[in-house]
Amino acid sequence: MGADVPNGCGGSGNYSYSTSTFSPAFGVLNAQRAGDTAGAAGPVAFLKSLQQRSGAWPSFIPSTGDSDVDSTAMAAMALALLPDDGTATAAVTHALTWIASRQS
Numbered sequence: 001m002g003a004d005v006p007n008g009c010g011g012s013g014n015y016s017y018s019t020s021t022f023s024p025a026f027g028v029l030n031a032q033r034a035g036d037t038a039g040a041a042g043p044v045a046f047l048k049s050l051q052q053r054s055g056a057w058p059s060f061i062p063s064t065g066d067s068d069v070d071s072t073a074m075a076a077m078a079l080a081l082l083p084d085d086g087t088a089t090a091a092v093t094h095a096l097t098w099i100a101s102r103q104s
Contacts, residue, residue, distance in 0.1 A: 013046030014061060021050060021057045021071035028078040037083070044082065047075055051091055055098030069102050 015027050024047045031040035050057050056067035057075040076095040082088040 013042035013044075013049075015043065019061050020059060021047075021061065021068070022074050023061075024050075025071075025074040025078040029081065032078070032081040044079070044088075047078060048087065048091055051075070051095070055094035055096075057095070067098075069099055072099055 024043045027043050057072045059068040072095050076092045079088045080092050
């Protein structure tokens with residue numbers, strides 16, 4: 001997804017002026033806990049689109065290509081709250097595998 005420069009949101013589905021993975025992750029967490037599944041659909045899709053092949057998420061939006069343990073953990077926690085459609089569970093599992101590979 002390309003950056004939406006006028007709105008500073010980094011791409012379709014992200015929150016305005018959100019420049020880190022933490023922002024959509026917190027937004028998804030809040031929407032899910034409030035029962036706003038429909039309102040979270042765009043941000044959920046955006047958050048999922050940021051996951052890298054390795055299973056990690058970047059720190060910054062738009063992605064600089066970095067991989068960050070904290071951002072990956074936040075994204076995984078947000079997606080773990082979603083009703084299981086298979087893709088969220090797979091993304092969380094892939095993220096946890098990546099996080100475990102970073103532990104000493």
